[in-house]
Amino acid sequence: xxxxxxxxxxxxxxxxxxFIFLILAGVIILGSFSNPIFMTLRNQRNIMLDxxxxxxxxxxxxxxxxxxxxxxxxxxxxSLSGLVVGMLLPKTGILFAIIIVLLMGASIGxxxxxxxxxxxxxxxxxxxxxxxxxxxxxxxxxxSIPVPITNPSFRVIDHGSILGIPLPWIYSLVIFILAIIFxxxxxxxRRIYQIGNDEExxxxxxxxxxxxxxxxxxxxxxxxxxCGIIVTSRMKLGDxxxxxxxxxxxxxxxxxxxxxxxxxxxxxxxxxxxxLFMLNLKNILILNDVSIYIQDVFRGAIILISIIILNIQNQxxx
Amino acid sequence: xxETKPNNYIEMQSIVKRYAxxxxxxxxxxxxxxxxxxxxxxxxxxxxxxxxxxxSGIVQPDEGKIVIGGVPVRIDHPSIAHKLGISLIxxxxxxxxxxxxxxxxFLGVEPKNSLGLINWEExxxxxxxxxxxxxxxKIDPRELIDDLSVSSRQLVMIARALRWGSQALxxxxxxxxxxxxxxxxxFEIVKKxxxxxxxxIYISHHLEEIQEIGxxxxxxxxxxxxxxxxVEDLDLEKIIGYMIGEKKxxxxxxxxxxxxxxxxxxxxxxxxxxxxxxxxNVDFDVYEGEIVAIAGVTGSGRSEIAKTICGIDSRExxxxxxxxxxxxxxxxxxxxxxxxxxxxxxxxxxxxxxxxPVFKNILLNTKTLENLSKLGFYLLQVFKxxxxxxxxxxxxxxxxxxxxxxxxxxxxxxxxxxxxWLTMNPTVIMLDEPTRGIDVGAKFEFYEIINKLAKKQNKGxxxxxxxxxxxxxxxxxxxxxxxxxxxxxxxxxxLSEAELLNLITTIEVENAEKD
Numbered sequence: 001x002x003x004x005x006x007x008x009x010x011x012x013x014x015x016x017x018x019f020i021f022l023i024l025a026g027v028i029i030l031g032s033f034s035n036p037i038f039m040t041l042r043n044q045r046n047i048m049l050d051x052x053x054x055x056x057x058x059x060x061x062x063x064x065x066x067x068x069x070x071x072x073x074x075x076x077x078x079s080l081s082g083l084v085v086g087m088l089l090p091k092t093g094i095l096f097a098i099i100i101v102l103l104m105g106a107s108i109g110x111x112x113x114x115x116x117x118x119x120x121x122x123x124x125x126x127x128x129x130x131x132x133x134x135x136x137x138x139x140x141x142x143x144s145i146p147v148p149i150t151n152p153s154f155r156v157i158d159h160g161s162i163l164g165i166p167l168p169w170i171y172s173l174v175i176f177i178l179a180i181i182f183x184x185x186x187x188x189x190r191r192i193y194q195i196g197n198d199e200e201x202x203x204x205x206x207x208x209x210x211x212x213x214x215x216x217x218x219x220x221x222x223x224x225x226x227c228g229i230i231v232t233s234r235m236k237l238g239d240x241x242x243x244x245x246x247x248x249x250x251x252x253x254x255x256x257x258x259x260x261x262x263x264x265x266x267x268x269x270x271x272x273x274x275x276l277f278m279l280n281l282k283n284i285l286i287l288n289d290v291s292i293y294i295q296d297v298f299r300g301a302i303i304l305i306s307i308i309i310l311n312i313q314n315q316x317x318x
Numbered sequence: 319x320x321e322t323k324p325n326n327y328i329e330m331q332s333i334v335k336r337y338a339x340x341x342x343x344x345x346x347x348x349x350x351x352x353x354x355x356x357x358x359x360x361x362x363x364x365x366x367x368x369x370x371x372x373x374s375g376i377v378q379p380d381e382g383k384i385v386i387g388g389v390p391v392r393i394d395h396p397s398i399a400h401k402l403g404i405s406l407i408x409x410x411x412x413x414x415x416x417x418x419x420x421x422x423x424f425l426g427v428e429p430k431n432s433l434g435l436i437n438w439e440e441x442x443x444x445x446x447x448x449x450x451x452x453x454x455x456k457i458d459p460r461e462l463i464d465d466l467s468v469s470s471r472q473l474v475m476i477a478r479a480l481r482w483g484s485q486a487l488x489x490x491x492x493x494x495x496x497x498x499x500x501x502x503x504x505f506e507i508v509k510k511x512x513x514x515x516x517x518x519i520y521i522s523h524h525l526e527e528i529q530e531i532g533x534x535x536x537x538x539x540x541x542x543x544x545x546x547x548x549v550e551d552l553d554l555e556k557i558i559g560y561m562i563g564e565k566k567x568x569x570x571x572x573x574x575x576x577x578x579x580x581x582x583x584x585x586x587x588x589x590x591x592x593x594x595x596x597x598x599n600v601d602f603d604v605y606e607g608e609i610v611a612i613a614g615v616t617g618s619g620r621s622e623i624a625k626t627i628c629g630i631d632s633r634e635x636x637x638x639x640x641x642x643x644x645x646x647x648x649x650x651x652x653x654x655x656x657x658x659x660x661x662x663x664x665x666x667x668x669x670x671x672x673x674x675p676v677f678k679n680i681l682l683n684t685k686t687l688e689n690l691s692k693l694g695f696y697l698l699q700v701f702k703x704x705x706x707x708x709x710x711x712x713x714x715x716x717x718x719x720x721x722x723x724x725x726x727x728x729x730x731x732x733x734x735x736x737x738x739w740l741t742m743n744p745t746v747i748m749l750d751e752p753t754r755g756i757d758v759g760a761k762f763e764f765y766e767i768i769n770k771l772a773k774k775q776n777k778g779x780x781x782x783x784x785x786x787x788x789x790x791x792x793x794x795x796x797x798x799x800x801x802x803x804x805x806x807x808x809x810x811x812x813l814s815e816a817e818l819l820n821l822i823t824t825i826e827v828e829n830a831e832k833d
Contacts, residue, residue, distance in 0.1 A: 181435070185435040185436050185438075186434070186435055186436070187428055187430065187434075187435075187436060190421065190428065190436060193414075193416075193417060194414055194417065194421075194425065197414035197415060197416055197417055198412060198413075198414055198415070200412065201412040201413065201414060201425075202414075202425075203395075203396075203397065204396040204397055204400070204412065205397070205400075205425045205426040205482075206397040206400065206401075206426055207425075207426060264414070264415075264416045264417075265416040
C-alpha cells in the first residue's frame, strides 16, 4: 500500500521535473496535425541536422545557469571563434587552429568568471559587456568581411560522418553523456548544484566557490568556441555575425528544460527537451509558411507562456 | 590574565565586540567543558547571538582570545570553526533545499569510488543508517529538503555536523518552531550526543528547557557575563533575577500607574479569532487611550499578529472591528484607509526611503498625498509646511527638511517613520520594536511621544517589544503570547518585570494534556 502511494508521488515528481517533454509531445502532435510533411522521416532528419550546435551550446549554458549565473557572451564567442579559426587555418593547419581557438574560448570564459567571482559583479552585467566587447573585436579583425574557408578538410568537422551517422550527432552524444556523468556523479559537478542552491552554505562547507565558478565559465567559453568551429565548418565561412540568434534560443531551451534561472536545480536532460522543443516549434512555423517576423513573435510568446507555467508549478511547491 | 583550565574544551576569554561604538559583547568570559550541555541565556540584546557568531566564525571579535582544547585559535570563517569541530545549528537552517537529505549530510565529504565518482548507493545507505542509529528516526535519504518538516531539517543539519566530525554543537533557539513531541525527540538526541562525549552550547529563551537539559548555564545581561553556574544550583527565580538584574523574589508590583478606568472609554479595536499559519485564534481589544503590549519570546508570533490584522500577512479566519464597524482587510491599503497602521520593525528596509528627503518621507502615503494635492499636482510649500508641523510635534532634530533620511540618526529616523504614519491620523497604531537600536536619550523621548499619542490624542496603541523594561514603562495591559496564542492578559500594575519574564519564558501547562 505504502509503495503504491510512493510510486504515484514519484511519477508526479518526474512529470514535474521533465514537464518539458510533455510540452514537446504536445507540440509534435500539433505539428503533425498542422502539416502532413511534419512527421515525415525527411523532415525530422532535417530538424535533427540542426540539432547539434544549439544542443552543445545549451549544455554549456545549463551548467552556468545551474551555478546561479548566466552567460550572455556565448554568441559573440561563437562569432569570434569562427572567424579566428578561419584566419588561422591557412597559417597553422586544422589541429592547431582548433586548439588555439578552444584556448581562446576558455580564456574569455575565465575572464568572465574572474570578474563575476572575485569582484562579485552580477553575471548579467559582466557577460553583457563581454558580449559587446568580443563582438566588436570580431568586427575589427575582419573589417566586417567574412573569412572564407579554403581548406577542404575542415569541412569534415561538420559534414563528415561515421557509419552514416553525422559527426555533429556524435559530438552531441559524447558531450551529453559526459555532462550527465559530470553533473550527477562527479564531485565537482555536484558542487555546481550545491553552489547554485546556496552559495553561503557551500562556502561554510569549505567548498572553493570562486574557483569552481571560474571553472564553469571557462568550460562554457570553451564549449561556445567549439560551437563556433562547427558553425564555421558548416557555413564554410568565418562570419563575424554568426553568433547572433544562438543566445536567445539557448537561454530559452535551458529555462524551458526546467533549469531555473536561480540555479540549483535542473539538468541537461531537461535541456535536451528544451532544444528539441525549440527546433520543432521553428520547423512547424516554417512549414506553415509563417513569416519570419511573426515567427519571432510566436516563439517569444510560447516561451514566455511555457516559463510562466513552469513557474506556477514551482510556486505551488512552496 | 586568565589561566586556561585543563578540562575546558572551549574558552572565550574576555571577548569584546563593538558596533558603532557600543559594546554588544563586553569583556565576556565564556568557558565550556567537554561533554557538557552548557546553556547560554539572556534577554534580547544581551549579547548571546553575537557571542556565538564569534565562536562559529561568522563575526570577528574586536578584543579577546579563543582557545580550543588548549590551543589558541583564530576563527576567521565558519569553515575554520568546522575544522575545529564546532558546528552552529542556526535558527534559519542553512541547507541546500533543492537537493536530497543524503547530499546535504555528506556535503563536501561524499564517498567516492575508484574512478573518483560519487558512490551514491553508499552515500544514501550510510545516511539512512546514520540517522536511524543516532536519532532512532527513519528519514528517506533521497527526499528533498524542501519536502521535509522543520524538525526533520534540523536533524539533517545535526547529522551533517556529526558527519563533519563535530564535537561541539551550538544550538540557537532550536525549539522555536517545534512541537512538544519534536522537542522531546531533540532532547533525547542531544543527551545521547553528550553521552558519547559531545559538547553542546544551548541557547534558549525557554527557561524550563534549560532546567530539563542543561548542566551549566551562563547568563548574560547588557553585554556582560553575569554568572556561570550549575543548573541544579539555580532555580527559575534566580535565573530570571540575574537576567534582568532585579533582586530575587520580587512579587510587589513596581511603578505607580496613571489609574485607567476602562469602563468609560470607547473601544477602538476588536480582534476576534484571527487565524493563519502563525497566529492561533487571537482575541483582544484595544480601548481609547490605551497602550496594549504584546509580550512573548522570539518566534511566538508577535509581529505576525500585527501584520495579519493590517493586511500584510494573509488572514484565514477572524474578524476585525474598528469603532464598532466590521472591517474587511485583505491588503495593507485597506488597513491604512480604515485607520489602523503598522509601523514595522525594520525601519531601514520596511519603512523609510533612505535616499529621499525627510519631508517626502513624512508625506509619502496615499491618504496624505490625496489630501494635499490639487488635480493630482502638489504645491511644494504646502508639502513642506505640513511636514514641518510633524517635525515639531515629534521634535525631530534635522538641519533642514530636505536632507536625505539615511543621514539621520536611528532615533530621528524612527521619528520620521512615525511622523509618516501620523499624518494619516490613524485610530490605532501598532508599533513593532519602536526603539530598537536607538540610544537611551532618544528612547525616553519616544516613550513620551507614545504616551502623548495615547493619553492626549486618545489613540489606541499596540506595542510589540522584546524589551521588557519598555513594556513595563509604557503598557497599560500586557498580552502574553506563546506560539501564536494569547494565553493570558494582565494589567501592568499587577505585574513585576520579573514576573513578566517568567510568564513569557515558561511553558504553559495545557489543561487537557499532561506530560
